Amino acid sequence: MTFSHFHQKLLQWYPQNKRDLPWRNTQNPYIIWLSEIILQQTRVAQGLPYFEKFVKFYPTVQDLAQAPIEDVLRLWQGLGYYSRARNLHHCARQVAEEYNGHFPTDYKSLLRLKGIGQYTAAAIASFAYKEKVAVVDGNVFRVLSRYFGVDADISSTNGKKQFQQLANKAIPDSQPDEYNQAIMEFGALQCTPKKVDCQVCPLQDSCFAHANDQVEMLPVKSKKIKVTTRAFLYHEIDCGDKKLVKTRGPKDIWQGLTDFPLVEFSSPEKIDPEASDLFKELQEFKPLVDFQSEKTYKHILSHQKIFSNFVTFNIAAEKQTEVKKWADSKGYRLCNAEELEALGKPQLIVRYLNDKK
Structure with missing residues (x-):
C-alpha cells in the first residue's frame, strides 16, 4: 500500500x-x-x-x-x-x-x-x-x-x-x-x-x-447509544426577593451547575406535583402555588431525553428565616436574582427563566 x-x-x-x-x-x-x-x-x-x-x-x-x-x-x-x-x-x-x-x-x-x-x-x-x-x-x-x-x-x-x-x-x-x-x-x-x-x-x-x-x-458503525427518557418536576420556590436553588452533585448530569429543587418521576405522563414529598413539606410555609408551567420543556442529550415541568411556590418574605433553616437541612440555599444570574445553570433552566422575562 x-x-x-x-x-x-x-x-x-x-x-x-x-x-x-x-x-x-x-x-x-x-x-x-x-x-x-x-x-x-x-x-x-x-x-x-x-x-x-x-x-x-x-x-x-x-x-x-x-x-x-x-x-x-x-x-x-x-x-x-x-x-x-x-x-x-x-x-x-x-x-x-x-x-x-x-x-x-x-x-x-x-x-x-x-x-x-x-x-x-x-x-x-x-x-x-x-x-x-x-x-x-x-x-x-x-x-x-x-x-x-x-x-x-x-x-x-x-x-x-x-x-x-x-x-x-x-x-x-x-x-x-x-x-x-x-x-x-x-x-x-x-x-x-x-x-x-x-x-x-x-x-x-x-x-x-x-x-x-x-x-x-462506509465507515461501518454498529453501536447505538441507548437513550433514556427522564421526567423532571422542578420546584421554583420564591421567598421574598430570593429563590431556593441547589448545586447538582457528582453522580448525575450537569455536575456543579445550579438548578431548582427537583423531583424525578418514572415518565412524563406520571408527573404529579401533589404526589411529591417536597410538595407536602412546602405546605408548612403556606405558599401560593401555581401548579404547572404552561409548557413541557424538552431537552435532548446524547444519552438522555429529558421532559421537564415547573411548579412555582410563593412564600411570604417574613418566613425567610424558617425557609432558610429548612433549606439548609435539605442542601438547598437562598439566592437573589443577581446571584442566580451569575451562576452556571443547565440550558434547560436558562430557557425557562428567559421565557418568564
Whole structure:
C-alpha cells in the first residue's frame, strides 16, 4: 500500500479549501488544547464563540487555572458535556502546578494530563510541536475507511486499533502537522457523512468506496447509544426577593451547575406535583402555588431525553428565616436574582427563566 498519492492530493487540496479558524494561526499549545476540548462533540460554528470567550477571559493557562470552577462552568453554560469544563479546569491547574505553566512537549507526556486522550494528545503534539503522530477523529475514520476500503467497525475496540495503525502508517515524515489538519478538514468539508459530492473530490480516481459504490456504506458503525427518557418536576420556590436553588452533585448530569429543587418521576405522563414529598413539606410555609408551567420543556442529550415541568411556590418574605433553616437541612440555599444570574445553570433552566422575562 502506497500513501504518496494520498498525501499529495490532500496537501494540495488543504491550502485552497481550509477554513480560516483562529486556532490554526498559532503553535501555542494552550490555544490548541482549548480549541480541541471545546470542539469535542461540538460543531465549529457552535464552539467558535465559546473559544473566543475563553481566550478573552483566560488568555493563558495560568489565568484559567486560577479561576473559580463556578466561573468556568458559567462561561461554558449552553455548550453541554459539562465534564469537559471540569476536566479543562483540572488540567489547567495540573499544567500550572506540576509543569510550571508549560504544556508537555511530546505525545506520551501529554497523555498524563487530565481529560487528554489519544486524539487530543496527538493534536497538540502535532500542531504545536510538529511531532509525527497521527490524529484520528470521526472525520479521519471516514476518509480512511472510504479511501482504503476498510470495513472494520469504528465503534469496536479492534476497529479503532486498526484505524489507528493505518493512520500511523499513512502520516508522512514531512509536514505531519499540515497533513493532520488536511485530512480532518477534508473529512469535515469534502468527504462528509451524507450528500457527498464525489464528482469534485480530488481523490475520486483512486478511492475504493467511489470505485465500488460504497460511499454511503462506509465507515461501518454498529453501536447505538441507548437513550433514556427522564421526567423532571422542578420546584421554583420564591421567598421574598430570593429563590431556593441547589448545586447538582457528582453522580448525575450537569455536575456543579445550579438548578431548582427537583423531583424525578418514572415518565412524563406520571408527573404529579401533589404526589411529591417536597410538595407536602412546602405546605408548612403556606405558599401560593401555581401548579404547572404552561409548557413541557424538552431537552435532548446524547444519552438522555429529558421532559421537564415547573411548579412555582410563593412564600411570604417574613418566613425567610424558617425557609432558610429548612433549606439548609435539605442542601438547598437562598439566592437573589443577581446571584442566580451569575451562576452556571443547565440550558434547560436558562430557557425557562428567559421565557418568564
